[in-house]
Amino acid sequence: MKYVSWNVNGLRACIKKGFFDYFKEAGADAFCIQETKLQDGQVDIDKDLAGYHQYWNYAEKKGYSGTAVFTKKEPLKVTYGIGEPEGDSEGRVITCEFDDHYLVCCYTPNSKQGLLRLDYRMQWEDSMRKYLMELDKNKPVVYCGDLNVAHEEIDLKNPASNHKNAGFSDEERQKMTELLGSGFRDSFRMLYPDREGIYSWWSYRFHARENNAGWRIDYFIISDRFAPRVTDSTIETKVEGSDHCPITLEFN
Template identity: 40%
Template sequence: MRILSFNVNGIRAVEKRGFVDWIRQESPDVLCLQETKAHPDQLSSELNKPVDKDGKAYFSYWASAQKKGYSGVAIYSRIEPRDIKPLGVPEFDAEGRVLQADFKDFVLISAYFPNSQDAGARLGYKLDFCAAMLECCNKLVSAGRHLVLCGDYNIAHTPIDLARPKENEGNAGYLPEERAWMDTFIAAGYVDTFRSFHPGETGCYSWWSYRMSARERNVGWRLDYHCVDKAFMPKVSASIIRPDVQGSDHCPVQIELKLK
């Protein structure tokens, strides 16, 4: 099972850059999207129901922000989940930040973590979201479920997860409080799958500023993750970053599962 997660930074914008054709060519089993910035009724039929390489339509699910043109997540799946729901916390569901898809072997969560913004203007909201996310994960594990939490965490966890850590100390996404939450999350029994397969590897980023030719120079941040509960890690056969995919200031991240 191949699962991709992609912050598209506006699904209508990325549609103009060949997104629908890319889905057809790529044909992942599941594609989780963040920062869709749209409601389904604003989208083309091709975005509401994209098709895979065999011409079969994906099941599509949306959690949109009340504010038009803001935030939002979606899941396209070739496999119909047993259940689909938001986080269940009104202050975060109002911004369309989470979708949970219940599959037979695990629960897949597509999440768009808030940006703490300049001078930590939304740091409190961000940390509240992080706490709610951890509580959600812990409840699933306590109930005997495995989980994959994917999406844009808006956090570079360690110095090797961004090109210029010293210069970015005190900046949103690399604040001590955000990094400390990642420590707490990992210590609670969750695994950053990319780091499990690529420990210590540098220059691996999933977001680049549009300014100063940052992507061309690979001056980036690793903000997008697939994390799983520790007991599910043996089912993970690969976790990679896909900088070859253009269209957004982020690139997709990919995980592969062996479920049989």
């Protein structure tokens, strides 16, 4: 089985940059996207998604946020949001229940420049961790998406100059530590604990991608007991079309 997650930073723009070339090449069993920046009916891609079931969660605000999941196998159940009103209005979470696990696609709120939204972000993190732990009581969880945090210094090019910036504040990093201490694992670091220079997001400024001055902020987080099923977790750094690149999880 192969799952893919990609923050497309506007699906319409990403389609013009070759989204479906990668989508078809990947041949994923489930493909999760974040930051669709769409409203219902703004794209007509049913033919491109032939063979996949589609699930969309749109933000109330136009041109903002939004998530989608395309899956070959029809889920037993699909839910939208986590019961947290502000985040749910921004279309940030889709949960697909399958026979033996949950797939959760998430676009985590950004704390914004100057950490203006940090207090809300902390509330979100607590709500999300509680939500995932409740799911995990029933079945293992595969939690993926743009989680908007580089957990450790190894996860970004310039940790010293970014300390206390959004995505690398002590508070955000601690929330990831708490999640990973609650029965979950970072699948990439589980397999590649010391691998450096592998990132999933680069600013559009200062030739960041050209210089590989990036951040690893996209994840496949898995329940501890799901770990023996994982065969690989990759970051597709050569795939363009967004300021993020796709990430994958392969499992038995």
